Amino acid sequence: MLGWALTFLVVALIAGLFGFGGIASASVGIAQVIFFVFLLLFVIAMVARAVRGKPPL
Numbered sequence: 761m762l763g764w765a766l767t768f769l770v771v772a773l774i775a776g777l778f779g780f781g782g783i784a785s786a787s788v789g790i791a792q793v794i795f796f797v798f799l800l801l802f803v804i805a806m807v808a809r810a811v812r813g814k815p816p817l
Contacts, residue, residue, distance in 0.1 A: 768791035768794065771787045775787060
């Protein structure tokens, strides 16, 4: 999932470089959403692991 966020970020940077503002802003928005979903799932996984009694990585 983090790879998808980075992919959309790269697409946004390239589109912004060539002047495609609409595509760049859409790609940045998608990258932000995917990144925050990744962070949320990561935190949930760490909490679940701690609740089960295993130490964090």
